[in-house]
Amino acid sequence: MTGARIEHLVTSGTFSLDDGTWEVDNNVWIVGDDHEVMVIDASHDAEAIARAVGDRVLRAIVCTHAHDDHVGAAPEVAARTGAPVLLHADDHELWKQTHPDRTPDGPLAHGHVLAVAGTELVVLHTPGHTPGAVCLHAPALGAVFTGDTLFQGGPGATGRSFSDFPTIIRSIRGELLTLPPETIVHTGHGADTSIGGETPHLQDWIDRGH
Structure with missing residues (x-):
């Protein structure tokens, strides 16, 4: 039995790409226990994330992808805590648009296993929203933490x-619809869903082509 739990923080800021900028609210997920945690997507507000971590050991800052709204606060959180920032190599070009002087x-x-508080998180490479x-x-x-790959109601944006x-x-x-249907989907923005709740709509998504 795992002693880890999932904590949720919402931070607000902007997302910029392709000469456009939008106001967004992002989900920051913290997985761990009273002693150590892992942050999934250090979005917007390093101070709020640091407060949520508190005096616990931060094992890693895991980036589901490198859009600026998901990685903007990662270097500052890393500097405050000494935790490493982890990102798939295929998103390094996107990362450099936000943090050109910090790798x-x-x-x-794919297949890497990250561990925190006795709990394993398996990395699934799910390109499409971004390459990495x-x-x-x-x-x-x-649970599965999907970043901007899968939301309640369909896939992440690809335009x-x-x-x-x-x-x-x-x-x-x-990679996702093969998981147990009861698996809760914790997304990068908005409400949770489940694998079973989204699976019946796959063909609808394809037909709509969004």
């Missing part, structure tokens, strides 16, 4: 640079 500290790759997008499956918690709709559909079909 991530380590890679994420990943999800993190925590079987013991019955901007570095994205591709057929690729995100392949990722969702092959």
Whole structure:
């Protein structure tokens, strides 16, 4: 039995890409216990994230992808805590648009297992929203953290640079909809959903082509 739990923080700021800027609210997920945690997506507000971590050891800052609204606060949180920033190598070009003078500290790759508070999170490479997008499956918690790959109601956006709709559909079909249907989907923005709740709509997403 795992002693880890999932904590949720919402931070607000902007997302900028392809000469556009939008106001966004982001989900920051903290997985761990009273002693050590892992942050999934250090979005916007390093101070708020540091307060949420408190005096616990921060084992890693895991980036589901490198859009600026998901990685903007990562270097500052790392500087405050000494935690490494982890990002899939295929998103380094996007990362450099936000942090040209600071590289991530380590890679994420498909099948890698990250551990915190006795709980394993399995890295799933799910390109489409970005080339290096990943999800993190925590079987013991019955959860998957999907960043902007899968939301309540469908896939993440693929209408901007570095994205591709057929690729995100392949990722969702092959890596996410194969998880147990009761798995809770913790997304990068907005409400939770479940694998079972989204699976019946796969063909609808394909037909709509969004």
